[in-house]
Amino acid sequence: MIEFQGVGYGYGGRRLFSGLSMSLAPGSFHFLTGPSGAGKTTLLKLCYAELRAPEGRVTLWGQDARAMDRDAVAMARRRIGVVHQETQFLDHLPVAENILLPLTVAGRLAEGHGNLRELLAWVGLASQAGQLPPELSGGERQRAALARAVITSPEVILADEPTGNLDWEMSQRLLTLLVELNRMGKAVLIATHDLNLIRAAKQQVGARILRLRDGRLQAAGADL
């Protein structure tokens, strides 16, 4: 679905990484780890064509990202759910409406109401649906962010440090939700520093671990 072939990227003439190759296939589960500043968020942005690679090739469902126009990018993004590092909500709208927002924007709101109640229960936010985002705890915010990322039934979930500020119990809960999504057939890629989270996931799912370091992407495994 998403493929990188020899991809390089940098900002302002400073090369961040090069020669990156990877493939996100249906049903795969990947962790992306590496030191702060290695380029994990950048790599995720290349996955959803927020950035275009000047070097190598990123293909989204067989299409070269560089050749995609705005409509093609919008179509591809409907198949990708992103949980951002800093989750932004519209603070004046209730949690339920925030979760429905991607469907509202896509003019597909009618599809959402059937799923919403089930989705809220699944992420454990059934009783917070009418609250405003500033009233949520950190863990509740991240679960709302995950619900918003999956409301469109994407095929790929990209999560950037989804457990960043969460305690261990809440991190586990979020991880379990991501593993469940993977069991439903979705490809999942989680960027994280949290090696304990990766170790915990290894008990639940056959995850591949990619490490971005010194401008290269390596497979990591037994040493984690």
Ligand SMILES: Nc1ncnc2c1ncn2[C@@H]1O[C@H](COP(=O)(O)OP(=O)(O)OP(=O)(O)O)[C@@H](O)[C@H]1O
């Ligand atoms: N828009 C930008 N303009 C210039 N430099 C940028 C930009 N975005 C990121 N960078 C730089 O690129 C490097 C990689 O950033 P990125 O956010 O991809 O790393 P990361 O591995 O996700 O880091 P962290 O784990 O701390 O979130 C950093 O040095 C960052 O300062």
